[in-house]
Each structure stands twice: as structure tokens, then as C-alpha cells.
Amino acid sequence: MNWQVRIEARLGELRLDVDVSGGAGPIVVIGGNGAGKTSLLRLIAGAHRPSSGRISVGARTLFDAERGVDLPPEHRRVAYVPQGYGLFPHLNALDNAAFGRSPGGATDRATRRREALELLEQLDCAHLAKRMPSGLSGGERQRVALARALFVDPDLLLLDEPLSALDASARRSVRRFLAEHLMRRGRPSIVVTHDVRDVLAFDAPVWVLEAGRVLQRGSAAELQAAPASAFVAEFFDAAPALPSRLRSA
Amino acid sequence: MSRAFDNGVRVVAPALSLTLLALLLLPLAGLAVSSSPAQIAAGIDHPLFAEALSLSVRTTLVSLCILVLGGTPLAFWLSASRSRLARWVEVVLDLPIVVPPAVIGVALLQTFGNRGLLGPALQGIGLSVPFTTTAVVLAQVVVSAPFYLQAAATAFRSVDLDLLLVARTLGISEAGAFFRVAVPIALPGLVSGAALAWARALGEFGATLLFAGNLPGRSQTLSLAIYTALEADADVAVAISLVLTSIAVVLLLSLRRLPALLWRRDRGEPALPRREPAR
Numbered sequence: 001m002n003w004q005v006r007i008e009a010r011l012g013e014l015r016l017d018v019d020v021s022g023g024a025g026p027i028v029v030i031g032g033n034g035a036g037k038t039s040l041l042r043l044i045a046g047a048h049r050p051s052s053g054r055i056s057v058g059a060r061t062l063f064d065a066e067r068g069v070d071l072p073p074e075h076r077r078v079a080y081v082p083q084g085y086g087l088f089p090h091l092n093a094l095d096n097a098a099f100g101r102s103p104g105g106a107t108d109r110a111t112r113r114r115e116a117l118e119l120l121e122q123l124d125c126a127h128l129a130k131r132m133p134s135g136l137s138g139g140e141r142q143r144v145a146l147a148r149a150l151f152v153d154p155d156l157l158l159l160d161e162p163l164s165a166l167d168a169s170a171r172r173s174v175r176r177f178l179a180e181h182l183m184r185r186g187r188p189s190i191v192v193t194h195d196v197r198d199v200l201a202f203d204a205p206v207w208v209l210e211a212g213r214v215l216q217r218g219s220a221a222e223l224q225a226a227p228a229s230a231f232v233a234e235f236f237d238a239a240p241a242l243p244s245r246l247r248s249a
Numbered sequence: 250m251s252r253a254f255d256n257g258v259r260v261v262a263p264a265l266s267l268t269l270l271a272l273l274l275l276p277l278a279g280l281a282v283s284s285s286p287a288q289i290a291a292g293i294d295h296p297l298f299a300e301a302l303s304l305s306v307r308t309t310l311v312s313l314c315i316l317v318l319g320g321t322p323l324a325f326w327l328s329a330s331r332s333r334l335a336r337w338v339e340v341v342l343d344l345p346i347v348v349p350p351a352v353i354g355v356a357l358l359q360t361f362g363n364r365g366l367l368g369p370a371l372q373g374i375g376l377s378v379p380f381t382t383t384a385v386v387l388a389q390v391v392v393s394a395p396f397y398l399q400a401a402a403t404a405f406r407s408v409d410l411d412l413l414l415v416a417r418t419l420g421i422s423e424a425g426a427f428f429r430v431a432v433p434i435a436l437p438g439l440v441s442g443a444a445l446a447w448a449r450a451l452g453e454f455g456a457t458l459l460f461a462g463n464l465p466g467r468s469q470t471l472s473l474a475i476y477t478a479l480e481a482d483a484d485v486a487v488a489i490s491l492v493l494t495s496i497a498v499v500l501l502l503s504l505r506r507l508p509a510l511l512w513r514r515d516r517g518e519p520a521l522p523r524r525e526p527a528r
Contacts, residue, residue, distance in 0.1 A: 047414050073417035086415040090433045099429075101420025152419050 001188050003156055007053030007063070011039050016050075016212040024186035028199050031209035032231050037192040038083070040209065041158040044190070045080040046073035057155045057188070074101075079149035080158045084165055085141045087133040093144045094120065094129035100152035119147045123181075139170035146178070157182075157189035163198055175201045196235055208232055280494060284487045292478075292488025300466050301474035301489065308382060308470065309450045312389035316397050316446055321439065324401030325431060329410060339402070346395045353391055354459025361387065361460075384461035385468050389450035397446035404438020405431060441504050448500050451493065 004021040016036045020027070031037050043050055046062070049070055055063040062076045063069060073080075079100075080086075087096050098109075098116035120126040125143045133141060142162060149157055162178060163171045179201040182189050191202060199206055199220050206223055208216040208231075216228040220236070227233035284292070292298060327335050327342075345353060359365045361378040371378060378384050408431045416426035432439070454472040461468035463477060471489055478486035 042414070045414060045418050072423070073414060074420050074422055076418065078418055080415055080418040082411045082415060086409070086412050088412060088416075088430055088434075090436075099416065099419055099421075148419065154418075158418075 001058040001155060003057040003188055005040070005044055005053075005055050007043060007050035007055060009039070009043055009048060009050040009053075011036075011048060014039055014212050016040065016043070018209065018212070018214050020190075020207055020214060022188060022190070022205065024188060026182045026187075026189040026191050026202050026204045028202050028204050028206045029190055029192045029209060030194065030199065030206060030235060031215075034211075035209040036212040037209055038160055039212075041080060041160050041190065041192060044076075044156070045078055045158060046071065046076050060155070077152070077155040078158060079152055079154035079156075081145045081149050081160065081162065083161045085145035085162075087136075087141055087145055087148075089133050091133075092129065093125070093131050093133070093136065093140075096133065096144055097129075097147040097151055099148055102151065103153035116147065116151055119151055120144070123147050137170065138166040139174045142166070142174050143177070146181070155188065157187055159189060159191045161192055161194065163193065163195065171195075171197075179203070277494065280487065280490055284484060284491070288484045289488045289491060292482075292485040293492070295478075295482065295485045295488070297465065297469075297474050297478060297485055298489055298492075301469050301471045302492070304382070304385070304466065304469065305451060305471040308385045308389060309447055312386045312393065312450050313443060313447050315386070315390050316394055317439075317443055320394060320397045321401060321432075324398050325405045325427065327398070327402045328405035328408075342398050343395050345392050350392055350453070350455030351459055354388065354456035357384070357388060357391065357456060357460040379460060380462040380464060380468060382461075382467055385457055385470060388456040388460050389453050392453050392456055393446035393450040396449050397442040400442025400445060401435070401439050404435035404442065407438070408434045437507060441507055444500055444504055444507075448497060451496065 002021065002023045004019075006019040007016065009016045014034065014036050016039055018036070018040060020029070020040070029037050029040065039048075042048060044055060044062075050063060050065065052065040053063070054061065054065070057076075057078065060077070061067070061069050062071045062078065087093075088099065091099065094113055094116055097120055098112045102112050102115060117126060117129060120129055120143075123143045123146060125140060125147065128136060128140055128144060131140075133144070136144065142165075159178075163175055166174055175198060178191075181187075182191070183203070191198070191204070193199060203220075206218060206220055207214055208223065208228065210229060210231065216223060216232060223232055224236035227236060327339055348356075358379060360367055361371065361384070362368050363372060363377060363379065378387065412430050412434070413423075413426045416430045417423065421429065451470075452472055453470070454476070457468065457470060458473060458476075463469050463473045465477075469477065471493055475486045475489045475493075478489065
């Protein structure tokens with residue numbers, strides 16, 4: 001399923017003017033502080049209204065300024081996982097996972113919870129079902145948040161800094177898990193990160209945002225070979241020599 | 250500072266603190282020992298008491314419902330809005346705390362009185378508010394509103410607005426996100442604010458006396474009944490006072506325990522749904 005976001009928006013001091021697109025599997029968005037990464041995700045999710053442009057996912061138009069289309073967040077089929085995962089603190093892991101509107105249309109609580117439990121099982125965290133978010137580690141929260149997002153079977157998944165709240169060892173395992181999951185399922189998704197190791201793990205097209213605009217796009221190898229700014233050069237400076245499979249990406 | 254000053258502070262500060270503490274506790278002690286159980290029982294049996302208690306309970310419950318229904322969305326807007334208007338509204342809503350209750354009574358008369366701002370219009374549709382039970386409720390709503398609104402707005406400010414966006418991206422409507430995410434997270438603050446507002450409404454005296462009068466069965470609440478009883482039968486006044494104090498103590502203890510009780514589930518382990526047997 002292809003998706004395209006071509007929007008202009010003014011959010012406080014930030015003026016966003018971007019044209020980003022993707023297909024099956026994730027894309028990675030990088031950029032310095034204030035580049036507009038989180039704002040881009042929130043605009044796609046429907047938190048703010050762009051001043052112009054169009055957002056489409058597959059055959060569905062989520063926003064079209066010219067045609068006056070502006071679907072509310074609950075009708076976009078775009079799941080958003082913010083920094084820190086945004087688990088609901090008053091619900092246990094299972095009720096968090098079963099919170100959304102079930103794609104199967106199940107409305108009774110028992111069926112929804114059973115479906116959510118199956119999803120937690122797939123993500124190897126069914127044992128956390130009864131635990132409250134405050135009792136979960138960063139990696140566990142990440143998995144529960146992902147289960148909650150996947151429960152609604154979104155057309156597009158938005159992950160804002162999914163690994164930033166984790167310690168080093170949790171980062172490694174969750175990074176591997178997330179990359180495998182998103183790549184294997186071919187789920188359209190946008191992953192915002194500030195860590196070059198995440199970019200390498202996802203092995204996905206990289207888009208660089210700077211001051212609200214797309215500065216550069218390409219594979220990690222292409223960006224490392226020809227960085228368009230000091231930020232991109234510094235970002236990939238920390239990377240080890242890229243494996244050949246990434247060079248051909 | 251000199252050593253003599255330090256020593257002076259060391260002696261005077263505790264003395265002043267103890268004096269203040271005594272001033273707060275002695276009247277309560279005085280109240281507690283001023284009547285025998287038999288006198289209290291007689292006071293409770295007095296017809297004035299039951300009528301006033303019934304009116305107080307009914308009017309404070311109605312005023313609390315009005316406050317919660319209207320105040321909860323208003324408090325959420327105050328917490329979420331960054332507009333200058335919201336800040337101004339916040340200041341205006343705090344006015345009943347600093348304005349004397351008697352002034353609020355006069356203001357209500359000037360608004361709803363027969364010759365007040367809305368009086369003629371209300372009379373046109375056959376309504377006369379002053380010196381009725383409705384006036385009691387209105388006075389209670391106005392004086393207690395800031396206590397609920399302040400607590401509710403503070404509670405809603407602790408709710409990460411991103412959580413509401415997350416809920417909506419999961420297919421939940423705006424109203425659904427409010428009731429399923431914002432309200433449960435803010436619940437301890439909402440409940441303690443409601444309890445404080447209820448206590449304030451229960452103790453309301455000045456605005457009610459001026460706007461609703463002191464009519465038995467119609468506007469004579471517990472606080473006003475104490476005022477009336479003192480002139481005729483002090484035992485009834487003491488009995489009512491002790492009942493009000495008991496309610497206040499229970500409320501205060503509940504408030505202190507409330508956050509822990511409401512968030513016990515944060516540490517507890519809610520039960521999983523029972524798995525249906527295989528067919």
C-alpha cells in the first residue's frame with residue numbers, strides 16, 4: 001500500500017513544507033531538534049490541520065485542502081505511538097492493547113480482550129497482560145504500545161523515537177524486534193529517530209528533515225556517501241562501515 | 250543575624266505556632282464537651298434539625314451535580330487552552346473565593362431578584378428565584394464552583410494531551426477519548442475537588458441568607474438552622490454543629506485516603522477476563 005504526504009503547515013515558529021512518501025514497510029525520518037519530525041507525525045495523525053496539501057494512504061484521502069477533506073484522527077486508520085509510548089496509566093497492559101476499535105468489529109469486551117491477548121502473545125508479552133504500565137520496563141512498554149497500535153490494524157503506523165526511552169541493552173533487543181516486525185509484515189510505517197543504529201537496523205529509505213523541509217532522501221549508504229548537510233554528515237559519522245546490502249539499497 | 254535574635258526566634262516561633270494550633274483546636278474541643286449525649290440526641294430529635302438536614306443534603310447534591318456537569322468540561326478547556334481568554338476566565342472564576350459571601354448574596358439578588366438584571370424576564374415566564382430552594386442551590390453553586398474548578402483544572406493539566414491523540418488514532422471519538430482517558434486519569438483530583446466543593450456548599454451561610462433567606466423547609470439549611478437555633482435552643486445548635494463537624498472530619502479523612510484508594514489499581518492486578526471454554 002503506497003502513501004503520500006504533501007503538506008504545508010505553520011505550527012508556532014515552525015513552518016513545515018514537506019513531500020514524503022512510502023510503500024510497504026517502514027521509512028525512517030531523521031533531523032535535528034526542531035526540524036519538524038514530531039510535528040510531521042502529528043499532522044499525519046490529524047492533531048493539527050495543514051494549511052494546504054494532501055495526505056493519502058492507499059486509495060483513501062485523509063486530508064485534501066482543495067477538496068475540503070479533513071478526516072478526524074479516529075477515521076484516519078493511522079496509529080500514532082508517541083515518544084514514551086503513551087500507554088494509558090489507568091489501564092493494565094491487556095486493556096491498553098484492547099483499547100482501540102477492533103478491525104473485526106468486535107464490540108464485546110471479552111472478545112476484544114481475547115483478540116488483544118493473542119496479539120500480545122505474538123509479541124511475546126502475553127505474560128505482561130495484567131501488569132500496569134508503571135510496572136513495565138521501557139522495552140515492555142514499547143511492545144505493549146505496538147500491540148495496542150497493531151490491534152486496530154492501521155493502514156499507516158507512526159512511531160516517534162520508539163527507542164529513545166530505553167537503556168542500551170533494551171535498545172538492542174527492541175530495535176531488532178521492531179525492525180524485523182515492520183519489515184517482515186511490510187507494514188507501511190514512519191519511524192522517527194535520532195540514532196544512526198536505528199537507521200541501519202531498519203534498512204529502510206531515509207528522509208532527512210531540516211527546518212521543516214525535506215533536505216535529502218535515499219538509502220543510508222547514499223546519505224553517508226553524499227551528505228547534503230553537516231547534520232547528515234555528522235549523523236552518519238557515528239555509523240560503522242555500511243554493509244554491502246545497504247550500499248545497494 | 251545576632252545570636253540573641255536566633256535564640257528569640259527559637260522561642261517565639263514555636264510559641265506562636267502552638268498558640269495558633271490551640272486557637273484551631275480549642276473551639277472544636279469546646280464544641281465536643283459542651284453537650285451531653287442526651288442533649289445531642291434531643292437536638293437531633295428537634296424538628297428543625299431533620300428539616301434542615303434534608304434540605305442541606307438535597308440542595309448540596311443538586312448543586313454538586315450542576316457543578317460537576319458544567320464544571321468538568323469547563324475545567325478541561327481551562328487546562329488545555331493556551332488562549333488569553335482562558336487565563337482571564339480562570340481569574341474571574343476564582344472571584345467567589347476572595348469576594349465575601351454576603352457580597353455574592355447581594356450580587357445574586359441584583360441579578361435574579363425581582364428588580365434585578367434578569368428579574369423581569371424571569372417573572373415574565375412566571376419564575377421568582379429569591380427566597381426559594383432554587384436560590385439556595387444557586388448560591389451554593391456560585392460559592393463552591395472555584396473549589397471544584399481549580400482542582401479539576403489542575404487534575405486535567407496532569408493528563409498528557411498526546412494520550413488523547415493516541416486514543417483518537419485508535420478509532421475513539423473525541424468525546425470517547427475524554428471520558429475513557431482524560432477523566433479516569435484525572436479522577437482522583439476530580440473527586441477531591443468535588444468533595445471540597447460539596448463541603449463548601451454544605452457550610453454556605455452568607456450568600457444563602459441574603460439571597461434565599463432563612464425559611465424553614467424552603468431555604469433553611471443546616472448552617473442557617475444553627476443561626477436560628479442559637480436564639481432559641483442552644484442544644485439544637487450544638488447538635489447540628491457536631492453533625493456538620495462529623496461530616497467535615499469524615500470528608501477530610503476520606504480526602505487524605507482518596508488518591509491512594511483510587512490509584513490502588515495502579516499497583517494491583519486487575520483480573521483477566523475468564524477464558525471461554527473450548528467448544
